[in-house]
Amino acid sequence: MRPNILVSVALLVAVVVFGYFLSPDLGSFGITLMSGLFQGMLLFLVASGLSIIFGLMDVLNFAQGAYFMVGAYVSYSVHHSPDVMAAIPDPNIRFFLSVISAVAVGAVLGGLLERFLLRPLYARPIFQIVLTFGVAIVMTEAVEFIWSTTPYSWTVLFSLRDQSFQLFGQSFGVYRLVVIGIGFALIILIGLLLQRTRIGIIIRAGVEDREMVEALGINVRMVFTLVFTIGCAVASFGGAIAAPFLGASAGLANLFLLSAIAVVVLGGMGSYAGTAMGSLLLGLALAVMQVFAGKPQIGLPVLASMTPMMLMILVLLVRPGGLFGKGR
């Protein structure tokens, strides 16, 4: 086995086994695993855009988390708006529409940010980082202005969100499983897009050498706009499908941002496979550490929030270029 796969699998197994020994019974082990996969998938939806945008454009988009937050707000408010409720009484169809709206808003806001704010600054990478940081703050303030500073929790359920099943004496939400399924499907879909399509080939080539791609006659800036738009749309999608669990609040902008940055680094800069694997790994590690930190004998909740950085440092010690990065 190649070392990247070997190290990744070893870490995954270690995290899962640790989680197993922390659990008093199979049921709660199942809950932990499910929570880990759920967080891993949401994390992937933020980290994938962050990673591809960073690899291709050298822009660390600090606003990626804010797009997740906007997605949650749009999905929440379309689903709960009295007007939309009157027009579309079926909550399932309405939720579907909410998600579509969130994706559309994320895509438009993402495209605008790249086209009008980032594009003039490609010669000044530092300015771009500062800019995306500022945009994240502006988006958070705007959201609090448009909605309110009080977090919303999801109240109007729909059939998927409402169902659960029993296993090992524990109750599991069907909706979590659906989100995990969608996450895996997207990992494969985006992977196929990168491997098989012309635009995917251009993106992978651009991550290696932008200048050469352009010298072949390809307008790389158009590719930038497209990638940025899709990356932000995917983050908004994540917020939209997470909202039925997490509600909508300004805090969502930062919920996964730090973890997503950790994933990009520990997966190996610019590696898509590394980002997918890193998201899964960190999601599971987060869930396990949340259980561990919450044990009365431990009682150190801060351990859970330190997990992204601890995992990142651990991986970099073993593989300095990240899991799937160029070994250095």
Next chain:
Amino acid sequence: MAASEAILEVRDIHTFIGQFHILEGVNVNLPRGSIGVLLGRNGAGKTTTLRTIMGITPPRSGEIRFEGQRLNGMRSFGVARLGIGYVPEHRAIFKGLTVRENLHIAERRSGDFARKADLIFDLFPDLKRLVHLPGGNLSGGQQQMLAIARALVPDNRLLLIDEPSEGLAPVIIEQLMHAIRRLSEQTTVLLVEQNFRMASQLADRYTIIDEGRSAVAGDMRDLVKDQALIQRYLGVA
């Protein structure tokens, strides 16, 4: 007219990189159908001249014309689309892409690669059995062949090739020379080459670049006879 028509005219270009004045007046004139070579010591400005023609490091003043059309102010993708292929130094192929993907990405119209596959694999038979390998797994010579092949995928009428022989074994250099001679039957070629033997055997015309300026230009047959000139600018016998 047809025989002496210039496909590429570079007139008194000045190029800055940051605040450094790298090119301080370069002129190049290349007749259609010929092989031209830029000669000059390391750091003279040969690579920068090619990059300036491509629009990667645009000129601050002077003029570049390709088939009569001004290239000044165009971005490199636009320059390339006019029909100019660029093979940069150090064989900048995409190491993570397969050989096939390296060739496919160069298409400007769909089907370009299919149309040119026979020509490309005829020139570089080695590449044919490597199509599924990542570019990074290829040897130096194979990477250079791939970089040239990539420039042949679309219908380019001018190829800029920067130091193709750099770091390669003599047998490989022979193969490359053969290939370049054959492809020059269909396109004009502007070469940068430190290997004087290779340059003198391939090129019809030369331009010597010295400290950012084009110093001398002319017919390659005359240069080969002029030991004094060679000594002065190239330091080779």
